[in-house]
Amino acid sequence: MAAVVLVHGLYHRPEHFALVAERLRIAGTEVLVPELHRGSLSADTAAVQAVIDSLPEPPTVLGHSYGGSVITGVRGAGHLVYLAAFVSDAGESAANLGGASLQLQDAIKPESDGSTSLHPDRAADVLYGGCPEPLAAWAVGLLRAQAPGCGRGIPEHHSWKHTSSTYIVCAQDLAIDPVLQRKMASRCTDVREWQTGHSPFVGQPDLVVGLLQELLAANTLRRPDEGVTRCVGTGDL
Template identity: 65%
Template sequence: MTSAVLVQGLYRQPEHFIRVAEGLRAAGVDLVAPELHRGSLTADTAAVQAAVDVLAEPPLVLGHSYGGSVITGLSGVGRLVYLAAFVSDTGESAAGLRGASAELKAAIEPQTDGSTRLDASRAVDALYADRPGRLAAWAAGLLRAQAAGCGRGVPECQSWKHAPSVYVVCTRGRAIAPSLQQVMAARCDSVRESETGHSPFVGQPELVIDLVLELLDAWDAPGWADRGITTTQ
């Protein structure tokens, strides 16, 4: 397997993955990072499904945060990676799992058109607390408005019940509590722990690059198996 798809969370753009994308493409990975924020979970899932369907082989699909809800609703994937992301079961939504922390809720600013934005300074504390300074400011500056209701969407299927899955718990995350991450991680085949904040692809992209390359290589290895818990620092 040499293909991968990166799926961002709420308020984010594909550009947030730029350093990961550059590293994976340099390693020969056929990579796609679709644009989300199309107004609903259903529309976002359809956009990613279209990207999956045109690839030559079932790809590894990584979803971050809300992106977990998106990848849960996909079909035809080779492998799932949930990076501090929502793993919904039948009838569950991200909002129903009570995922947003107090820090993240405090950063949300309702807009007159019904959309919401994140206050940049508060977003740094919730999303990039382990990466203060220039990188955090850059990432916060990329945040965009989000249409109402996406977090309340329910995936139409549960791909993690059919495709191999890995969950990465970000143990210093402030947007989704590590305790909730652990609950959702128990639904996956394999669990990793990363001593990072909610968005390691911003400040420590090499961790995400190395993980994806490792999983792609492992998939092609004879007698592949990936069970149990390991720790990535």
């Protein structure tokens, strides 16, 4: 059975992918959505790597936003999908690539334990702009506090240099500047642009489902570390 691994971003939970996961499973696709919030990029990456390693065949792995930093660090994916996500090179973190937009930064509030959370009303506009109001409210209700420092983590491996990849630019995104997205997209083997906000898996899940089914149907899955030639830094040798 074809498998898809969905990797959420900061402040999010696996449940945010529920609409996409349900549709894919009904169509016969195995879907795994690991929980992040392990305290660091390296720990989050290890959690996703464990899921990939549990599968008999290389899966399609989609990372959203910060989830792009996570999937950049894994091995064994058949195809990578970066959805408004960070594509890091050697020495780069999500933060020093450009990080959150000013609108998203304005939505972040510090908590007494050192974590941060999002103002619900601002999060609705920045993360779920364009989504139907009931869905946006549902998604905001799922958001959780975020441990500090994950966005400053630097991947130890750069999977996009060896694995075929698709970047989805969300052209109406208020959380990650679309100009930055297009710059990072140039590192991928295929680029699409959608006229959506930051989280189409909430407001337009069929777009995400259709893309993933297209990739699976086209048999774009490849064996890990084959089929893509990139300029490789010493950290990848």
